[in-house]
Amino acid sequence: MSFFYNNFWLKRIAVFASFIIVLLILWNTYIFFQKFKEEERMKMELYASANQELNNSDLDTDITLLMKIIDNNKNIPAILTDSNGSILGSKNLDSIKSLDSLYLKNQLTLMQSQNEPIEVSYKNTQKRYIYYRNSDLLYKLKYYPLALLLILALFLTIIYMVFKSNKIAEQNKLWTGMAKETAHQIGTPLSSLLGWIEILRAEEVNEMYVQEIEKDVDRLNIIANRFSKIGSLPNLQEQDIVCETKKVFTYLESRSSKQVQFSFNASDTPIISRISVELFGWVIENLIKNAIDAMAGKGEINVSVKEASKSVIIHISDTGKGIPKSQFSDVFKPGFTTKKRGWGLGLSLSKRIVESYHKGKIFVQKSELGKGTTFEIQLNKV
Incomplete structure (x- = not known):
């Protein structure tokens, strides 16, 4: 009784532990996602500042560092708009698709839903705004927990199927053994019944009765043979x-x-x-x-x-x-x-x-x- 009781609690503890592990993985991924998102915000603010300084600089200003900062942004898609929301340019978007104004509008709508714009001030012009969306790497990170959960579910399913198949194999072995033992046990009284049939014939009992009994004994013999064949080809x-x-x-x-x-x-x-x-x-x-x-x-x-x-x-x-x-x-x-x-x-x-x-x-x-x-x-x- 204690074995089944302990086994019951072990299963509960295992399920609870698995649940805690999944929660920790999800929470850790969420924290990492937010941190990565903040870093992308900082990169875009630095990119916006570099653009602003570049456009406000004089001809004799050293722009090497500013160009390096701008060129290093190769994975965060961005769109530049004026104060009226008109698109002035784009970066890190598909060059062919960007020729389509509808594509740019859809990308701008997506960027507006994901992040707050960064304001940029140029000389003698109205304010400009840089919109950006999450990088492809951040997108992948967003779906990472789902992929992890699917892998975990697949792993648990495989473990369950292995244990279940082992259990079924053990049960089949048990039933096969019981069937063969039953066939063996039936064999002894069958031999005795065959002897009694011969005695009934010797006593000249009605042959019709003897034949019917013989049919039933033959039937029992067939049943015993069936049980003996369970588990073998x-x-x-x-x-x-x-x-x-x-x-x-x-x-x-x-x-x-x-x-x-x-x-x-x-x-x-x-x-x-x-x-x-x-x-x-x-x-x-x-x-x-x-x-x-x-x-x-x-x-x-x-x-x-x-x-x-x-x-x-x-x-x-x-x-x-x-x-x-x-x-x-x-x-x-x-x-x-x-x-x-x-x-x-x-x-x-x-x-x-x-x-x-x-x-x-x-x-x-x-x-x-x-x-x-x-x-x-x-x-x-x-």
Whole structure:
């Protein structure tokens, strides 16, 4: 209990610490931005003073320092206007675009919104004003926190995905181990049941009863084989899809309510595909059982197998409550279920068996609320 309690507080402390770090980064960037902006203001005031001194100087005045100050301003865009707001000149703007008066007006509007103008007084003229906007470097600095936050978010997302994938891998390993252990444990009573069947035959018990018991024991053996194959790649073999589908269909039909009407449609010609018999049967069983549940044990189920040019197509239809179109893909997600009881693993497992192991497709072919649903499986032909 203390471990989970400590782990809970560790997570809270980590989140709080991350929040503080982000705030400090943002605050530090803001301070740096303001300081850099003040330095640019000082540079522009020095630039304005140099311009003023240059225009007010005599012919014998040494202007070397003034020209050096003016020439050093190469990254802060500026516009010179008269007292009426008319544009007299520009600096550090695109030379081609500056030929367009509308471009200069837009730049002047931007400069007026960002910084206060600097007044310049020339001899025998009205006052002039120098407007300027933030340099490209200052613009980049302005968006630096956003880029930093995106990088931090990406880094945290990667860490989360790594931990989550490790956790899922551990869970899968646990479930695989439990499944294999279950298959192992089922094997012992199965062997015993096979012995009892032989005893029943020796005692000349009604053969029909013995055969039905034998079918159920064979079914348990198939289930045990399914569990034993979880976590390992299945051995695919060429099988007749019509025959294998019919086997599962017949078994479930004989053990379902008489209120459920079953029908099977397929050609007499074998359709061969590479499958794992146990896993393929598991998929058909899941779909038929889901269909029975969707009809609340009363309705019609139709299973059809037909051949296409390169594939075999299996349809399993019911007359149940149907599935909303918005949930067509959700029904295959682990944990999704509309039943009061159930873990929502049947269809997700079926999708994995069909698409990952058999390289086929499974999807809701059509569904209408109150009328029923049709699932479609596509497998490659040999």
